Amino acid sequence: MSAVATTLNVMQHAFRAGIADYRAIFTWKSWLAGWYVRVLAQVAFFALIGERLGDDEKTYYLLVGNSLLIAAQVGVFSLNMTSAERWAGTLPLLVASPSSPVVVFSARGAYLAIDGSLSALGALFIAGPLFGMDLPWPRVLAVVPLTLLVGLASYGFGTFLAGIVFRYRSINSLVVVTTYVSLMAACGVNVPLSYYPEPLELLARFLPLTNGLLAIRGVFAGLPAVEIVGNAALELAVGFGWMTAALMSFNRLASRGRRDGSLDFGA
Amino acid sequence: MEAVEVEEITRVFEPRRRSGTRVVALDEVSLTVPTGEIHGLLGPNGAGKTTLVKILSTVLLPTSGKARVLGHDVVDETEAVRPLIGIVFGGERGLYWRLSGRQNLEYWGALYKLSSREAKERAQQLLERVGMADKADERVEEYSRGMKQRLHLARGLMGDGKVLFLDEPTTGMDPLAAREFRALIGELRDEGRTILLATHDMVEAEMVCDRVTLIDRGKVIATESPRTLGQVLSRFQRIDVEGVPLVVLDEIRAIRGVASVTAVDGVGTRIEVDEEGATQLVLERLVSAGATSVRTSLPSLEEVYVQLIGERGMEI
Numbered sequence: 001m002s003a004v005a006t007t008l009n010v011m012q013h014a015f016r017a018g019i020a021d022y023r024a025i026f027t028w029k030s031w032l033a034g035w036y037v038r039v040l041a042q043v044a045f046f047a048l049i050g051e052r053l054g055d056d057e058k059t060y061y062l063l064v065g066n067s068l069l070i071a072a073q074v075g076v077f078s079l080n081m082t083s084a085e086r087w088a089g090t091l092p093l094l095v096a097s098p099s100s101p102v103v104v105f106s107a108r109g110a111y112l113a114i115d116g117s118l119s120a121l122g123a124l125f126i127a128g129p130l131f132g133m134d135l136p137w138p139r140v141l142a143v144v145p146l147t148l149l150v151g152l153a154s155y156g157f158g159t160f161l162a163g164i165v166f167r168y169r170s171i172n173s174l175v176v177v178t179t180y181v182s183l184m185a186a187c188g189v190n191v192p193l194s195y196y197p198e199p200l201e202l203l204a205r206f207l208p209l210t211n212g213l214l215a216i217r218g219v220f221a222g223l224p225a226v227e228i229v230g231n232a233a234l235e236l237a238v239g240f241g242w243m244t245a246a247l248m249s250f251n252r253l254a255s256r257g258r259r260d261g262s263l264d265f266g267a
Numbered sequence: 268m269e270a271v272e273v274e275e276i277t278r279v280f281e282p283r284r285r286s287g288t289r290v291v292a293l294d295e296v297s298l299t300v301p302t303g304e305i306h307g308l309l310g311p312n313g314a315g316k317t318t319l320v321k322i323l324s325t326v327l328l329p330t331s332g333k334a335r336v337l338g339h340d341v342v343d344e345t346e347a348v349r350p351l352i353g354i355v356f357g358g359e360r361g362l363y364w365r366l367s368g369r370q371n372l373e374y375w376g377a378l379y380k381l382s383s384r385e386a387k388e389r390a391q392q393l394l395e396r397v398g399m400a401d402k403a404d405e406r407v408e409e410y411s412r413g414m415k416q417r418l419h420l421a422r423g424l425m426g427d428g429k430v431l432f433l434d435e436p437t438t439g440m441d442p443l444a445a446r447e448f449r450a451l452i453g454e455l456r457d458e459g460r461t462i463l464l465a466t467h468d469m470v471e472a473e474m475v476c477d478r479v480t481l482i483d484r485g486k487v488i489a490t491e492s493p494r495t496l497g498q499v500l501s502r503f504q505r506i507d508v509e510g511v512p513l514v515v516l517d518e519i520r521a522i523r524g525v526a527s528v529t530a531v532d533g534v535g536t537r538i539e540v541d542e543e544g545a546t547q548l549v550l551e552r553l554v555s556a557g558a559t560s561v562r563t564s565l566p567s568l569e570e571v572y573v574q575l576i577g578e579r580g581m582e583i
Contacts, residue, residue: 001380001382005382006377006380009377009382009383010377010378012377013370013373013374013377013378014374016366016370016374017363017365017366017370017374020363020365020366020370021365023365024365087360088360088361088362088363088364089358089360089361089362090360090361090362090363092321092324092326092354093354093361093375094378095325095326096324096325096326096349096352096354097349097375097378097379097426098346098349098350098378098379098380098426099377099378099379099380104378257326258325258326258327258328259328260280260283261278261280261318261321261327263321263326263327
């Protein structure tokens with residue numbers, strides 16, 4: 001087999017292992033009745049704040065921002081991937097195999113990007129009309145790939161963090177929550193980026209969600225395609241950057257584990 | 268070419284915290300495993316067995332020394348070493364519990380760069396070989412411990428490794444499953460594979476190993492066949508005798524090299540010697556006293572192990 005075919009084969013199996021984990025958590029019924037209702041409630045909560053302010057523009061701003069935040073939030077859950085591998089005791093076996101663990105981790109949690117995107121789109125397309133938001137057809141179709149882009153960029157970011165916090169398992173949940181709140185606060189979800197000082201605005205541009213969300217707001221606002229595509233390209237670049245950093249962090253994790261003996265066998 | 272060559276490997280774990288202590292897990296360990304041998308690494312918990320297996324499996328770097336697997340350096344030539352080895356460890360971890368046994372094997376087949384078709388075929392062969400074909404499509408989380416262990420072995424063979432590292436592979440298995448597992452290890456040797464078996468189970472080492480390296484506190488104590496190891500310790504020979512007058516036993520007790528003379532239910536009297544040559548003196552005295560039921564025996568590997576290592580008991 002060629003190197004590309006081998007890599008794709010590993011990714012396919014890793015993706016399937018991730019799906020198996022996910023299916024152990026959710027059935028489609030529990031996804032709808034548990035997770036999706038929670039997502040709708042979360043988005044509706046923020047949209048209602050906008051309504052209380054008596055301003056449709058603010059309502060839609062909060063609704064779109066918080067819907068897309070779901071895609072980012074779920075993508076960042078990939079942070080838990082290494083904990084799962086560590087719990088399973090498979091990490092040293094992955095390191096000792098002829099394939100790179102990096103290939104595994106680039107695909108193992110990719111279902112999260114899909115799940116997050118579906119959740120976000122579901123929230124946007126259900127809650128939006130409920131709050132009187134116009135979904136301009138066919139422009140609104142552009143929101144679908146842009147949301148997936150946000151999910152993938154966030155997955156890359158979460159995977160990067162997973163490699164970093166691998167050695168500090170006790171703060172895993174803290175990092176998940178802190179990351180979620182940081183994305184919510186800094187990426188233009190509830191407050192426009194212009195509200196912040198310029199350095200912070202610039203910093204936010206390096207986070208997943210920020211540029212993708214600007215692109216999606218551009219779709220709803222009817223901005224020129226070139227502006228939307230520009231922000232989408234930035235989101236793509238940010239996601240690619242974080243995934244590259246993630247791959248480097250996993251290589252570092254493996255080599256450091258070999259040095260300090262943190263890749264434990266079995267029990 | 269030797270399958271495994273270890274030259275003066277030392278591994279030191281530096282403390283991660285100020286209050287921690289520096290641990291010398293391996294201290295200039297050297298050993299050689301010829302191709303096609305089942306080699307036992309026998310020692311108590313904390314002896315350094317797993318550390319050595321981890322180094323040979325390329326998941327841990329030695330502090331100093333050299334190790335090669337089929338001629339490839341485990342530090343600098345990991346890409347050459349990894350396709351040649353299989354790793355199996357005991358316990359319930361190391362598998363994806365939410366995948367079926369078959370899916371686990373196919374996944375590891377992909378990691379060992381098999382095509383989907385090759386992985387499917389090899390998975391099926393191995394599932395049949397370890398007696399798991401009828402449970403292959405059930406989730407691993409539904410398997411018993413023994414079934415998980417058999418799947419572990421199949422997983423370790425997915426890459427068709429020429430050298431297998433088994434680290435306490437029968438941990439938690441019931442005696443029957445462990446016996447079947449050991450028979451399987453013998454079959455793998457017959458196929459020309461080399462097996463390094465780390466275990467603290469003396470019976471297991473004695474049953475399946477061609478040679479055994481006794482290791483304790485990171486140092487090699489001896490490397491011999493299980494039988495020779497027993498003979499090395501022949502000075503610890505024991506003599507079981509019946510119907511000997513007490514006065515004669517008192518005389519024997521006084522012979523230099525006699526460690527103990529004790530009454531044993533169902534045996535009569537057991538005399539243990541701990542010096543070369545003492546056995547002959549004891550036997551001469553017993554014969555002259557007219558003893559007719561005298562039986563000498565070499566110590567089992569377990570007794571060797573206890574004699575060599577047992578003095579420190581539970582201390583690690």
